[in-house]
Amino acid sequence: MNSYKKHALKLSREYTQANFAWVLSFVVCLIFLVNSFNYKEGTIKSFVFTIFLVYAIFTMYQLFLTWKIKKDLLKFGDIQPITRKLGYIQLLSILSANIFTASFAFNLIKKKKTPEYTFAVFMVFTQLFVIAVSTFNLFKPYVTDTFLPAMGVLVGILIFQIVTLILVSKYVQDESAPSWFLIITIVLIITSLTGNLFNLLLGISLVLKTRSHDRSRIMKWNTMWNKITRNSTAILGMFFIILMLSLSVCSKYTFDYDMAVENDYGSLLQKPSLEHPFGTDDFGRDLFSRIIFGARISLLVGFASTIIPLIIGGFLGAIAGYYTKRADNIIMRLLDILYAIPGILLAIAIIAAFGANTMNLILALSVGAIPSYARTMRANVLMVSNYEYVDSARALGSSDLSIIFKQIVPNSLAPMIVKATLTIGGAVIATSSLSFLGLGVEPHIPEWGNILKVGSTYLESHSYLAIIPGLAIIGLVLSFNFLGDGLRDAFDPRMD
Amino acid sequence: MKKSLLAILFTFVLILAGCVNTKSDVADKGNDNKDVKTDNSPVAIELLGMSTGEADMNIVRDQLIKNGFDVKLNIQPDYGSFTAQKDAGNYDLALSSWTTVTGNPDYAVRSLFKSDGDNSIMADEEVDKLIDQASTETKEDFTKTYKKLEQHLVFDKAYIAPLYNSFKAQGVNKEILNVDTVRLAKSRASAWESIDFADTSKRATQPLIMQQAIGVLTSLDPIKGNDGSINTLNTNMYVRLVNLTDDDKVVSDGSLSLNHAIAEGNQSYYFLLRDDINFAAVTNEKAVDTGERVGADDVVFSLNRAKDEKSVPDHRTYSLHESMEEIEVVTDLTELDVKQSGSDVTVKEALEEGLDAKITELVEDKNTADNKAGKYQVVKITTVNPFPQVLNYLAHQSAGIVSKKQVESINTYDVETFDVNTDIPYGDQNTVTEGAKYNNTLYASGPYILSHKNDYEAVFLKNPAYMTGTENEAKISNVAVRFIQDPDSALSALRNGEIHIFNGVPETKYDLVEGDSKLTLQKSDSNAVSYLLFNTENREVSDSEDLRKAILYSINQDEILNYYQGNKNKAVSTVSPLVDTGNELVADPAKVKEFLEAYNANK
Structure with missing residues (x-):
């Protein structure tokens, strides 16, 4: 029995990801800590130090979650619902742009994960980051003429994506999806023009599941994407690439090119x-x-x-x-x-x-x-x-x-x-x-x-x-x- | 409830949106000149330059674009490909720079802007007239003439668009060197003989390590090169009749002459030679005294070959010395009894000033000269026209004194049929490069002599018979010149102690040198001016004065100074650092618009 639980610990996706998340979050934390001191004058840069504190809190919480998961696995052989509920708090870390802990939190709160769920989560992440990065332009003396309408559209898409995320997590199954998802799919594919390719991936995946009756094809699709999404580094790499792509598309409307060349x-x-x-x-x-x-x-x-x-x-x-x-x-x-x-x-x-x-x-x-x-x-x-x-x-x-x-x-x-x-x-x-x-x-x-x-x-x-x-x-x-x-x-x- | 919440949110967003300044709002408020673009499409300008001038090119590009031009950059990696592009005429504007190493204004304009100048691409009668007029004038008068020249050259005709005048900056390792002995002159190349270690006991054992960007030496024959690869080296290997002080005054200090004087009429120049310099040669990597004295016959020989275009193949400096008509040895003492220019004393009295032994006899043979006994040698130079600035040219490295005997014995080839493959001229860099071709035949009249070189460094040895016992005797026995091309690498080399002196610290790195506790930054004005040269053939800019002026007034020198953190001076032309004409180029977008409209109307 004990060996079965140890095996569960080894097999658990969540436990590996939890470790991955806290280590990376800790590294970022350290970088902020090192940068928060002004070594020449021996003072603390309060702004950077605040960021460090925020990261430190989420990292501590992440450590706590990791410990809890390990305990659950060793004690019960699987993660308890209460632990999964605790993951909701960690969702807040997205506000500090901590992609590692936030993506882990999304993984933790849902027991059964379809590829669509992961796509939807990262789709929302990408959109959030694009909006956050673009918002920095507000601190500039002026913004480009298309900034406000563009931001409006981006926020609109974000709201739609959040709704989609909730619907996907509720209704999409491993092998099928309700047929009314087709409407969402169309909007998703259109909005992927903003460079957010997760929209497109989610769209294609949903089309496959709503339209196709070929079970082996769906299984094949699921297996492939499961392998990729299970790989934390691969999905984070994909996130960064798509974020860059999306930024380079959206920057045409939200950034002022003259500021970069004049x-x-x-x-x-x-x-x-x-x-x-x-x-x-x-x-x-x-x-x-x-x-x-x-x-x-x-x-x-x-x-x-x-x-x-x-x-x-x-x-x-x-x-x-x-x-x-x-x-x-x-x-x-x-x-x-x-x-x-x-x-x-x-x-x-x-x-x-x-x-x-x-x-x-x-x-x-x-x-x-x-x-x-x-x-x-x-x-x-x-x-x-x-x-x-x-x-x-x-x-x-x-x-x-x-x-x-x-x-x-x-x-x-x-x-x-x-x-x-x-x-x-x-x-x-x-x-x-x-x-x-x-x-x-x-x-x-x-x-x-x-x-x-x-x-x-x-x-x-x-x-x-x-x-x-x-x-x-x-x-x-x-x-x-x-x-x-x-x-x-x-x-x-x-x-x- | 939900509805009202939505409405509140909506108004909140609207208010927020109202607070945000958009670009066109700002542009309207600021009445930016961007919205006054004419209907005509922007004029395309091709700007040619080297990758080392990338920053300048970017500033010019930015300023032109903001004034409604369209700019295409043509960046070449090195000077060779830059000149190739320039010769092919592939440019509207070429980023150029000029350093007046002789410290006189005539040199700053003659070869660049006169119709027959070595480096000139323009022909303007008025410019020629003014340059010639200024050359015959004394300092009091030529200021006005050069002001007129600048007005015509820059403001009326816009043949060039000036950018800035650079400083000279030199980083010195003060832990190793005695900083007070390191000179930084405005025009002349650095003099090594005065440099001394902080710990003087190391003079004989430790080498002084200098730096130079170019490792391929044009020629060690002084008349066969005038560029950064040899200027400093030849200056320290060959003594001249006169020298320039750090602020560009012509003096006899540390030169072959004890004194010099200009006779009435400004056409005859007399030089009283010293007797304590012998030529040095290198045998077995040791500098030896050849026993041959540097005398009047060597001076006559050296200057005659300097002014004669046909004396050597590939003569690069004759145009500097064309003003000299005759160089002769004076043996008749009575000839010195003429009045000195602008004073009541005679030339003889002027030449005797400060000497222990008065002139009792003038000798023809250099070996019989004995200054202590009053036996001197005097050289007289006559110029074609009255031309006081000839002295500046005599202080240039190309007027360095070579050995008549040695050069004649090496240069046995016929100039007309010279073949680079078989004939080895005096000063060929291959003869001092380590390897099979090494055969050092140099005879140095200066404080140092080049022993050998490779791609990494050149090694110089002290001339054992150069003014021994005087303050001009070289202090340090060995000098190594490292060849480091990239200024940033050279700066690193200076900072980690690999080199002792780095001449040419980049403007943006001054604070790094100043902040380093073991370094000192020496700064001084220089005669280097950067400007944009307009193409004079087959381009829109060559035909349209209006277009040239539109570009000229787009240049904002204040912004350039800002970029270089104030470490540049404003300039109007290449004479700006030498003559204070009072002119200034002020950027004026309104004038640019006006000239552009005039250009478009005449198109």
């Missing part, structure tokens, strides 16, 4: 304040706005320079893998030549020859990545084309093209998607590196590498100018890597 000689190198949450750089530009607008280019270049080689490399690899011998030889040897050229050098050469702008940057980074995608695709195709269903399709007289694109490619896509997610991070770094070297976009355009370059010369006197863009790059790349890892685990049949 020099203001009256406020050079100011320390972080409410008006300039990340301070200003050596040209008096608001670093906060620059980071927000910088996400746009990093994401655009990152995605585009991954999708282009994915399609070209995937196509070439599929052809090479299917038509073995001569076609394979010609294509792969040519790609081998391309493979032998160092990617970043090739990119530098292309930019030096054709000039620095976003389009050339995307092309330069894409070309070098084609061979590795082609190789992955070819290997998959070689494996898949020996399967029985391909043989039967061939026996039924299907054309080559139809076999390749209907049978083989869809079944070889999973590793490609994983590879793409894992290499997006590399592309983001490459973009920033090129900008840092002065080979990316023009220096005044907000791009994380550009911002870091300016910051690096002020590392000693105004370190925040380098630390913040650095953290942004690290955060985004790490998120892609975590998500990629999660996807790999989810697609890998051996992990079942």
Whole structure:
């Protein structure tokens, strides 16, 4: 009996997540504590110290919850309803933007979690963060003309999302959802235009459950997303990526681009304040706005320079893998030549020859990545084309093209998607590196590498100018890597 | 109840929304000049510069955009590609800078703006006339002429748009060096011979470590280069007839001449030479006294080859010395009895001032000169026109004195058929670079001589026969010049003690040096001016004066000074740091609008 309970402790998703949450929350806490002292003057910065206190309280409560869960599990073998009820208090931590404890709290209060529930929770989180970040603009001397209507729309969507969250947690089952969810679905898919892709995911998931009667398909969908949502790092990575995406879409209406590019000689190198949450750089530009607008280019270049080689490399690899011998030889040897050229050098050469702008940057980074995608695709195709269903399709007289694109490619896509997610991070770094070297976009355009370059010369006197863009790059790349890892685990049949 | 709550919430939100200032509200209130954009689409301007000038380019871009232009940046990574783009004409505005190393205003304008100048891309009769006129005038008169020149060059015709005049800043490690011995001159390159350690017992054992950005040396023959790679090095390797003080006065102190004088008419210049300098050479990485004295024949030889375009292939400095007509050794003592310019004393008396032994005899052969016995050598220089500023050019490193005997024995090739692959000229950097080609044939007349170099550093040794026993004798035996290109890396090197002196601390880093307890920051004015050069061919800006003026008045120097935390001065032209003309460029958006409208009307 005792070993069964110990086993329950080991298996419990909540317990792992609880530990994960308190550790990360504790780390953030420490960062605030270290920053709340002014070491030169020996005083306490009351503002930062208050934030530390708030975080400390929630971290303590998180520790308490973790202890309670452990006790429950060891005593009863599962988490008691009263412990789950206690999780409602921890929901408040969302007000302090503590995503770790808040997401845990949502996980704790619901015993049976569908993927839709997780999507809905993170959908609300994303929206809340977007609104909170945009609200900082109120401290500026003025806001952009579209700020108020845009914020109105965002808040409206938030209210709708909260309603959806409640409905989803009440009515959506593991295998089905009431048919009236279709209306919500339509609104969800439309509102995903704000860049909040959780809306879209939830929408698709709900469509699947309301419309489809194919139980195995629903099960497959559930298993895959369960694996991803169970992985705390993967879902947090996904959250950060979608938050950045959503911010870069919404910033068009809620942020003023001029603040990010126009020099203001009256406020050079100011320390972080409410008006300039990340301070200003050596040209008096608001670093906060620059980071927000910088996400746009990093994401655009990152995605585009991954999708282009994915399609070209995937196509070439599929052809090479299917038509073995001569076609394979010609294509792969040519790609081998391309493979032998160092990617970043090739990119530098292309930019030096054709000039620095976003389009050339995307092309330069894409070309070098084609061979590795082609190789992955070819290997998959070689494996898949020996399967029985391909043989039967061939026996039924299907054309080559139809076999390749209907049978083989869809079944070889999973590793490609994983590879793409894992290499997006590399592309983001490459973009920033090129900008840092002065080979990316023009220096005044907000791009994380550009911002870091300016910051690096002020590392000693105004370190925040380098630390913040650095953290942004690290955060985004790490998120892609975590998500990629999660996807790999989810697609890998051996992990079942 | 619910309804009323909703209504209250709604009004609350509305009131809140009313409190928020939107951008157009602010723009209306401030009567910003952004809403006065003309119907015409903004004029596109291409701004060319180097990546080192990125900050300046960004400020100019921002100022032009705020005044209704559209700016495209063309940023080149290094000077080579920058010049390539400039030569190809791919620019409307080129971010340029100029440093007047001779400390005289003529040099600040002649090669840049005169129709036949080395670096000129313009031709304007009025400008030529004013430059020539000013060159013959004395200080009292040329201020007015240069004021007129600036008015014409900048305000009337807008050939350039000035940005700022830089300071010179030098960080010195005060724990190692005696700061009082480290000079920071406005124009001249730094003099190493005066520098001393705080602990003088280390003079012979410890090297003085300097820094320089460029490690590829143009040439160690003084006339074959005039750039940052060799200016300081050649200045310390070759002695000159005169020197510049830290505030740009021409003096004989620490030079080959004991005294100098200008004869009436401002066309003849006399120099009384000293007898205590011998050439040094390097054998087995040791500096040795060659026993050959630096004398009048070397001066005549050096200056003649300096002014003769054909004396060496790739002569880079002859235009500085074109004003000299004749250089000769004076042997007739009576020739010195002419009156000195602007005074009643004779040239002879002027040359004798402060000497222990009066001039009793002038000798032709340098080896027979003996100052203690009254036997001197005198060199006379005659200029084509009366041109007092010739003295400034004689203080320039390109007028450094080389050994007649040594240079003639090395430069045996024929100038017309010179072949870089087979002929090795005097001062070729390969002869001092470590490796198979090493064959150091340098003869140095200055306080130091270059022993050898590699990509990392150049090593200099003290000339053992340079004014020994005087205050001008070099204090420290070894000098190493590290080649560190990036100013931020050089600053780190200074701070961690890797180098002792860093000349060129970036403006935004002054406080770092000042805040470091083991460093001292020396600051002084400099003659470096940054400006925007307008393209004069095949561009809108080359044809339209209105467009140029619109750009000129968009430049706000106050904002630039702000960016550099006040560590720059305003400038109107390249003569601004040398002559106080009283002109000032004031940004004026109203004028910009006016000139832009005039430009659009004439299009």
